[in-house]
Amino acid sequence: MIERALMAGLNHRLLTVLLLALITALTAEGLPKLQVDTGLDSLISDADPDRQAYLRVAEEFGSDNRTLVYVRDPALWTPAKIDRLERLHDSLDSLDVVQRVESILTLRTVHGEGATLDSDLLLPDNARDAEGISRARAGALANPLIVGNFVSADGDATALMVTIRPPRDEVDFDARVNAALEHAIAPLRDEFDELFQIGPSRINAELKSALFQDLELLAPLSVALLVLTILLFLGSLFAAAVPLVTAGLSLAWTFGLMGHLGIPLNILSAMLPSLVVVIGSTEDTHMMASYFHGVSKATGDTRRFATRFMLRKMGVPLFLTVLTTALGFASNVFSSIGLIRDFALASTFAILANGFITVALVPTVLSLMGPRTARPGIGEDRVPGFTGLVVRLFGFGRRRLSGTILLLTAALCAFFLFQASKLYVTNDPFSYFRDDRPLLRDAATLQRELAGVKVFFVVLESDVDGAFHEPANVARLTEIQEFIARQGIFDLSVSLADHLALVNREFHGGDPVQSLVPGKRELIAQYLLFFHRRDLQGYLSHDARRANILVRHNVSDSRILNPHVRELKQVAAHIAGNDMRAYVVGENLMVNAAAEDLILAQAKSLGVLLLVIFLIMSAMFTSLKGGLVSLVPSVIPIVLMFGVMGLLGIPLNPGTAMVAVIAIGIAIDGTIHLFSRYNELCRQTSDNDYAVQVTVSEEAVPVLATSIALSLGFGILLFSNFTIIAQFGALSAATMLFAVLANLLITPIIMSRIRLVGLYDIVAMKVEGHALENSPLFRHMSNYQVRKAILISELQEFAPGELLIEQGTHGRSMFLVLSGEVEVLRHDGDETRSITRRGAGDVFGEVGYVREIQRTADVRALTRVQALRFDHDRMQRDLRYFPRIVAALNFNISRILGERLADVMDASDHHSVPPGEPERGASGR
């Protein structure tokens, strides 16, 4: 059935093309519906326990979707500049996307002196002369709620806090907000020394713009590199064009389906064009190499022969590799982080679609217009050029230094595992950008002068109305704020306690000693009358049950942020005690907390993928140990990759977190191709080393070509606008090169020491049933076990007259005749007599198999003979992974020997049979 499916593209070309055209038309309808999502929400884990609390807090105390407009000018506090600042303020305030603008023009301040107490705007309309402005500056710098928050310590810089009107889930809302803010700012940019805006809208807008830049740059670069690499290795423009066609169709299907299903394009799925072009091309390259191999062997209809050859040779490995690569991507489908989940869905479909299109389209195209001439190095034992050099070098290492190489690899893996222990995780939108991005420079500038643009909340909640009129409870806020200050990584915290302390100070004539929370409940309630509800809205609930500490910071590294937040949560919970609840929440915190989920997701994905691949490979090679061994060449690159990350300080982030699973999915492809070919060759020769050498020679070109193409393709991602994509690209490229090392050096060493049997071979093998069913060697063995035993053995053919066993020699092989007829001849001096003739199903040479003795007779082919040769040493080695078969075979051999002994004994007793004449079913010793 598999073969029929694989041959469909060849046998039903018109139908195949029509089917592909139909699917393309259906999926293409979804393309206009494709949306782009760079929102922070997709970075937050669905499983975050703080999500609900955050939504409640944001609803109560206001959104943290705030943009800061930074203004710096040495002459800021002059009527002319204040006038321009007001124009800026008004311009921002008039935007329909803006809910509120807070600035030194709207801030209120309390000022007490003697018996007077003024609570007024910092810069009232009617005091905008030089004197009034100067007074305002002094007032601002004396107000702890303003300095560092809205005005820099030197007074030359200020920030306008713009609260964005919900909803943010409107399509392209952030882009619209960002454009509106920029439009409002642009005319006044020259009026100040420095002027910029920074906030979630700009971050998202820049993410989106960088994403499109990536799409425009990276996909064409990937295509160019792919074409060049394939041209270099396969020397065929046609071979280079095939992956482009399959990748183009796969992408159209994928993006179309994403549009239909509402899966948005995000910063990770922007890599899809590059990934599909690069990964998809690996199969195409293997297929093209195999096709050229077929061309080199073809007689008659070259295209059809070569295509059939390619499909027979590549069909199953292709199926397996598409499956494992898709599994690599799919292992992230259950990630709790929307960004990764959406990418996993899209990329899994893309890989499956690419596999389907490849299987369907490539044979069709090749059979119609494939090249008719072979390429040098393909189908030849000796590979020329650079690939040949690599093959020879690795071959030398394998033959002469295999033990050393394995030892060195183990040591290297141990070292890199140690380095991997230094791995850390981070997930912050700022860390996605390159350091030279103006956005990051502006964020750093802002933080130097004022508190950072990132905001989170610490909320204490009581069940008692008016709880935060109680001095003891307000003191808890102060205690938490003091702890935040001691932590030393957050820029600023503001709470109800600060407001009360300020009023208390001003009620005492501005005495700094009185800058503390009053000790009487009534006084707190009465001080609160001095604030308008809007001034306290961000800090105190209307029923005074909940109080909020607003914290601003600019930490962009989850490794630093998360432990401090965890510590803060513990302390806040401790301070809250039993009568209150404490929440430390913020969108930014949840995004960073998702970093923790990344590690779990990474471990889970890796575990699941390794398990699934292990099961598949075990099934495919019909051995659990075989499944385990086939993982080794894939695991080595992953260990090295994590080691490199630890060594170079590259963090685990949404980009790099995917490298391992994707790399395993890809690296296992090479292993599958190598093992498949090796097994095929092992059935034709008893020389394992030769089989390994031929396997490596044949597979070196496609393995090296695809690995280098993959490395270069991934390397292209270094040009991405996003650090996480560049890191993903660099690590993937390195991992692909590690995979070359593993597949061409380590895999052959392992291969040469084991023998695996492909399930497909077993199923597909045509056994001449009658010849074997009655063979005493396979007595009481299932058909499956018989086939497996046959596949482990060596199939040999003999011409008439050729000796299978020669009398007087030493040998430890046993034979089972599959077809043809042999004659047992015994030489006694000059006399030669024919003892018996044997045919299909007969076994001989079993005594030599069990114990090395001198052969007592010749066994010569009378006709053309096909026989299975069971070599003792090889069977012991290869069958150690199949103990049940070994036991069954040994039992049957023992039975054969036992029966023969009994026959000999009977013959001795009755002298009916001359001594040494073989019985039916056993001869040749």
Added chain:
Amino acid sequence: MSAIRDRRGRQALAASPRGGRRAVGRDRGRAWGRVWGRAAVAALALACGYVAAESPGAELASGPPGEWTAERIMAETVRRHEQFPHVYEEQTMVLTDTRGRRTVRKCRRFTRAGEDGSYRFLLVFDDPEEIRGVALLVVRAPDGSETRGVYLPAFGAEFKRPGDAARRGNFLGTDLAVEDLAPEDTANHRYVRRTDRTLEQVPYFVVDAYPANEAAQRRTGHALRRHWVRQDNFVIARTDFYDRHLRLARRITRHDLRQVTGTSWRPNMVVAHSEHDGHTTLLKVDRRVYSRDYVPEEIFDPAFLLANGHMRDLSERVAGRRAPAQAAGDGS
């Protein structure tokens, strides 16, 4: 004034006080039932006490609306409605934030207006308990100058004197300014009459009020106030406050208008809405008494306040005098 726009740049003139009108209608319906019972007493009291000198029913007595100047319109509003020298009110203040969450306070207001244009009022908070006794005292001299004092019992026996900012800014967490609670200071404003408007079939004079001098400009928080004066009774039913960029910043509407005498009306509900943040303050008059006894002279004495006299003695005193008081208005 086509240049007048709200803060989003939209034409503000087309705005309608429909909501306010509906509220008036609803409250009026509920209130009438309660009012009828006291109507006779109230009418008697008013007729005997304060209204003798007035000639009622003189709507637009001096000519058709087209002939009225802005100054005359404003003078008429003051003449008709600010004629009682002693007013005592018990009020409920409801502060509503943008999410509809409410904070309720109870307070008393004592007002004394002098014939020379002087004006004093004291606002005392009674509930919640924590803010009981907090007092705001405002004294306006005949020349328009004003002094203010705030007393917080929990802070101690000290009277804090807020500056001009307290006059124009929100006071005690509300959306009202002190100047909103005082009678129109016609001497310090320049008035410009705009095109009359009709809203919900009620004709209005539209009068813009600008500070007449620099001192007045400093005292006020707005560049312009636009009064919507009902042509039938000269009540300022709505005032729109514009900032110096002529953007609508705040709106006060007056509802549940009660006719005190033939020409004098008082609103029983005032709603101040901040356009900037959507915050609203509703001031509901639960009880209003026109009585010298209810507004004793000493209530405006800081020493009396600092001794917490307004918290201790006054209630007993008022309670003792309530029976013979000349109660007018409602008490709903």
